[in-house]
Amino acid sequence: MSNINSTTVVHVAKLARIEIAENEIDKYLGELSNVLKYVDHLQQIKLNDFAEQVNGLVNVFREDEVINNNMRDVLLKNCPMSEDGLIKVKQVL
Amino acid sequence: MELDYLTINEAAQLLNEKKVSSAELTQHCIKNIKQKNAEVNAFLTITEDKALNSAKESDERRSRGELKSNIDGIPGSLKDVICTAGVRTTAASKMLDNFIPPYDAHVTRLLKDAGAVIVGKTNLDEFAMGTTTAYSAYNMTKNPWDTSRVVGGSSGGSAASVAADQSIFSLGTDTGGSIRLPASWTNTVGLRPTYGRVSRNGVIAMASSLDQVGTFTRSVADAAELLRILAEPDTGDSTSYKIPVPNYVAAIGKDIKGMKIGVVKEFMGEAVDVKIREAVNAAIRQFEKLGAEIIDISVPLAEESLATYMVIVPSEVSTNLERYDGIKYGVSANEDANVDNLIEVYYKSRQKFGNEAKRRIMLGSFALSAGFYDQYYNRARKVQRMIKAQFSEKFKEVDVMVGPVSPTMPFKTNEDLNDSLKLWMADLLVVPVNVANLCGISVPCGFEQGLPIGMQIIANHFDEEKLFKVASAFEVSTEWHKINAKSKIQN
Numbered sequence: 001m002s003n004i005n006s007t008t009v010v011h012v013a014k015l016a017r018i019e020i021a022e023n024e025i026d027k028y029l030g031e032l033s034n035v036l037k038y039v040d041h042l043q044q045i046k047l048n049d050f051a052e053q054v055n056g057l058v059n060v061f062r063e064d065e066v067i068n069n070n071m072r073d074v075l076l077k078n079c080p081m082s083e084d085g086l087i088k089v090k091q092v093l
Numbered sequence: 094m095e096l097d098y099l100t101i102n103e104a105a106q107l108l109n110e111k112k113v114s115s116a117e118l119t120q121h122c123i124k125n126i127k128q129k130n131a132e133v134n135a136f137l138t139i140t141e142d143k144a145l146n147s148a149k150e151s152d153e154r155r156s157r158g159e160l161k162s163n164i165d166g167i168p169g170s171l172k173d174v175i176c177t178a179g180v181r182t183t184a185a186s187k188m189l190d191n192f193i194p195p196y197d198a199h200v201t202r203l204l205k206d207a208g209a210v211i212v213g214k215t216n217l218d219e220f221a222m223g224t225t226t227a228y229s230a231y232n233m234t235k236n237p238w239d240t241s242r243v244v245g246g247s248s249g250g251s252a253a254s255v256a257a258d259q260s261i262f263s264l265g266t267d268t269g270g271s272i273r274l275p276a277s278w279t280n281t282v283g284l285r286p287t288y289g290r291v292s293r294n295g296v297i298a299m300a301s302s303l304d305q306v307g308t309f310t311r312s313v314a315d316a317a318e319l320l321r322i323l324a325e326p327d328t329g330d331s332t333s334y335k336i337p338v339p340n341y342v343a344a345i346g347k348d349i350k351g352m353k354i355g356v357v358k359e360f361m362g363e364a365v366d367v368k369i370r371e372a373v374n375a376a377i378r379q380f381e382k383l384g385a386e387i388i389d390i391s392v393p394l395a396e397e398s399l400a401t402y403m404v405i406v407p408s409e410v411s412t413n414l415e416r417y418d419g420i421k422y423g424v425s426a427n428e429d430a431n432v433d434n435l436i437e438v439y440y441k442s443r444q445k446f447g448n449e450a451k452r453r454i455m456l457g458s459f460a461l462s463a464g465f466y467d468q469y470y471n472r473a474r475k476v477q478r479m480i481k482a483q484f485s486e487k488f489k490e491v492d493v494m495v496g497p498v499s500p501t502m503p504f505k506t507n508e509d510l511n512d513s514l515k516l517w518m519a520d521l522l523v524v525p526v527n528v529a530n531l532c533g534i535s536v537p538c539g540f541e542q543g544l545p546i547g548m549q550i551i552a553n554h555f556d557e558e559k560l561f562k563v564a565s566a567f568e569v570s571t572e573w574h575k576i577n578a579k580s581k582i583q584n
Binding site for chain 2: 003004008009011012013015016017018019020028031032034035036038039041042043045047048050051052053054060062071074075077078079080081087088089090091092093
């Protein structure tokens with residue numbers, strides 16, 4: 001049982017912001033279906049009590065204090081476009 | 094002075110006896126990189142000047158008697174997902190072709206603080222996704238034992254660098270076997286520590302609930318030596334577990350009489366090449382000779398690990414790789430005058446991902462999308478908890494478990510390596526360790542037609558001492574690890 005067709009592929013590509021050409025849809029559909037077919041038997045496994053048990057995990061917190069040693073200019077060096085210490089982007093709409 | 098294929102401990106001894114300098118060791122590695130990189134392609138970046146400089150500093154420290162650690166002056170390499178301040182770090186992706194990290198990963202810092210010399214950055218499957226290194230955007234790494242074969246992945250460059258004597262040790266990452274698999278195909282020792290044992294701060298993320306940093310070495314003792322340095326808890330990774338670091342080196346060379354070694358039935362089935370099973374069975378007889386108690390066990394849910402992994406990994410990949418949007422760093426369409434708006438920047442920039450990255454992003458986006466989350470990701474997490482519980486239960490009966498690392502010998506480089514399902518299958522026996530958050534080590538245990546075979550030893554979480562104890566007892570009583578690829582590379 002596979003839940004996927006060419007419409008799903010196009011939808012998922014949009015969600016992931018991956019550009020796919022019309023002639024690639026079938027290729028992706030085939031590849032994704034293969035993997036989904038393989039993982040499908042997870043549905044058949046009978047779940048036991050351990051499936052819902054989360055043990056031994058703790059939240060990890062630290063004091064809310066400033067540890068920033070002002071790396072702004074260093075970090076911006078890797079940024080494709082910046083101006084006056086700010087990241088510059090294209091118009092949204 | 095014979096400098097070929099030294100272990101960390103051998104090199105440290107030569108350094109201490111003033112028979113060799115760190116500069117000479119470093120030059121030896123760099124010479125080998127330059128000679129063989131065109132063929133083997135283990136390195137994406139060679140940091141020759143920095144390495145020679147650190148070697149010189151190490152030699153000066155040594156002459157002043159101010160050694161930082163046992164690895165001071167020893168040349169090693171880093172998988173190119175481990176950030177190095179001022180040195181390009183690509184994750185073998187065109188997406189990060191121009192990325193120069195402003196900081197060191199925690200493990201990079203620890204190695205530098207220990208005085209190690211870093212000779213370069215090693216090749217991998219793009220973003221550590223693959224089992225062959227064929228998915229690198231900068232050409233595949235070939236197996237130094239036979240360059241018509243793949244080296245394994247994803248940390249293939251690291252494995253090759255140690256097998257081709259281009260570095261004495263290397264750090265890799267193991268999300269689903271990416272250290273153990275290439276280690277088994279290169280006759281090196283590959284350690285995947287327990288999830289949480291080593292900080293991932295500054296390591297480019299693939300699947301965060303499974304990623305872990307580990308080592309490639311030429312002996313089990315070397316792996317213990319490195320883990321003692323790398324296991325330091327770190328506030329920069331909230332999954333870094335704050336428990337004391339044992340003296341792993343003390344576990345080396347100990348008697349294993351009476352230890353209980355479980356042979357996992359599910360790892361020895363028909364899917365595994367008969368020659369590989371034979372080699373592992375011979376290793377099991379060796380353990381028996383050493384006085385260990387061999388117990389046949391079954392972990393039926395281990396067989397569900399790969400399917401579980403194949404849902405969890407793409408899901409986490411799809412979210413981790415969202416950050417590559419062409420805005421903050423990496424290759425970008427932001428400056429492209431033909432691109433009008435933000436959404437086009439995203440689409441155009443993300444075209445830089447390779448095929449496997451795109452496949453996994455698509456798969457993960459699907460598995461996490463509205464209506465399918467429960468059916469796929471959530472379901473896989475539930476099965477994962479069951480797998481973990483079953484392993485925990487079985488570890489009440491045995492100290493360690495053993496089995497093969499890879500079900501097959503390394504693929505030919507001219508086989509179809511685009512069939513990703515077939516490549517996932519190479520991870521069949523290694524992913525249970527990741528899915529159950531255990532630790533595992535691959536050690537050399539035999540050869541078939543001139544190619545190495547690895548045995549996997551698995552221990553419960555944070556039981557690395559048992560791994561080292563059992564692995565080193567096997568190593569000191571066998572000769573497999575002493576065979577190297579020197580003659581192969583020179584032909």
